[in-house]
Amino acid sequence: MSKRLTIKEIAELTGVSSATVSKVLNNTGRYSEETKKKILEIVDKYDYRPNAVAKSLRTNKSKTIGVIVPDITNEFFAQIVLAIEKYCGPQGYSVFICNSDEQEEKEIQYLKDLEIKGVDGLIYLAGSNHLLQTRRNLPIVCIDRKPDLSNITIVTSDNLNGGYLATSELIQKGCKNILIMRDHRDFLTTVERHNGYKRALTENGLEVKEENVLHLEVGIEQGKQAIEKLIRAGQFDFDGIFATTDGLAYGAYLALREQGIEVPQDVKLVGFDNVSLAKYNSISSVNQDKELMGQLAAENLLAMIESGVSTTIQHSLTIPVALVSRGSSE
């Protein structure tokens, strides 16, 4: 049977002060490697049941992970981060969230900071495909980002099917000329949604028209202005809109309402993400399972950390999506 040593007892056995023992066990302040070694030997010898910190000193695990997120004020991202947090908490892992503001410079800085602080692994949420390699070769999982590197686990929704489902819904409800409002950047997620849109049109014998593609900055205001502009220019010949984010869909809805165009009578509308904006404004949307995305990313990352593996064979975890039909596509 082991007995829990007190800090004082460890101090007596090693011949250093209690203050120094405390510093080493709590990993604060200054002490030499020799002192640390001496203390940990005693701790081992007497089967001292270590707290998380002492354990971390020995295993070089800090039981913390970092999450780099482009915009925490975006509900979709915030929900995923929450799910990561919910999974990690009970496993004894803390999550440091870093908001990169979609700036690569900030991302580089945070990556550096997180490495210096000794996190055990990283989750990248969205952003560019260019992935910054860490110096210590930390375990990494990406959500909605497909890096050039070959050894990363990727979690994404089935965006292709999502675009297909959204567009098919509009076609089934009678739309013949369907706009797509999409993020202007060629991110993995957007490109796939756009491909799903094209596939649905083609399968149903509808023409894929370049002028029906709006490349936009994502945001409510941007969506609103884009539709206003079309209508003012006399180009109101569409009867359906697929927006690749709920923010764009809601912006379109506001513009149509202001112009006296009725949704769904005159124009039907489907968004993507299924966040509050869609739910509380009766806008149909493709649901992404944010909870499962966060959970799977965290689960895979912790498995890599715990097994001491920092690289994996690249594999993609593709999570099913579902269309949630509401008033805007009735």
Added chain:
Amino acid sequence: MSKRLTIKEIAELTGVSSATVSKVLNNTGRYSEETKKKILEIVDKYDYRPNAVAKSLRTNKSKTIGVIVPDITNEFFAQIVLAIEKYCGPQGYSVFICNSDEQEEKEIQYLKDLEIKGVDGLIYLAGSNHLLQTRRNLPIVCIDRKPDLSNITIVTSDNLNGGYLATSELIQKGCKNILIMRDHRDFLTTVERHNGYKRALTENGLEVKEENVLHLEVGIEQGKQAIEKLIRAGQFDFDGIFATTDGLAYGAYLALREQGIEVPQDVKLVGFDNVSLAKYNSISSVNQDKELMGQLAAENLLAMIESGVSTTIQHSLTIPVALVSRGSSE
């Protein structure tokens, strides 16, 4: 004039390997205190213009701060965190965001983790008044939280005036019997808003009735159910509602609409926070200057960090609020 030494030159001058110099300057891997001292002496002697990491080693500053937030999926909190981040970035500080999920246990764990990782200071966002003291006596700033401790800088909106403005708006527009929907917890912010409500009623010769106070869990669904329950119980005798959060206000709005009660004709409504829910549903709301709250908190914290002061005379920074009138109180 100083010349920037290379890692190789530092290695030659100290007699250790370049790899070790790099480890010390980047604070990664293992090395003895003696080696570190030797390297830093050279760095000092030759006026090596240090990068952030080397500087942090000497000053014990890591140029990182931690922010503990109860719920990152809450837009109000997310906006404040973003403002903190926006202020800190250009000052060379990184921000680690930790989501406590309103659980004290998690808060304790994060506090410990952030201390171990060596952040230079902390911002607490909302939560209970019980404040956990840090071991290293780190500089702390609180937003919307008033701890028992006497030496903390606090940033809050003028919640008293906010409650007063919201209730006065309803009275001016003709309401005689005004409900207050409030967070059931006695947080500083809620209590002040409630006091403002009472003051406005009293000043206008209206009775303050205990049965007009709804103590609720905050959330859209909870707000909706509370109003539904009142109406179903035949207690629909109110003509105005002041909700202490926009979520509660929006819930009330949904319940009223479903019951065929018109806003603002039958019941007028004012919320608090002025987040998207209010903006996009034409609900009047008391605006909190989230940008300024985050900025002032960060500014004060960095000033403490930079000046090496970890305690201050307690002072409260109270930020003005403004009523934003919309359709719900016309």
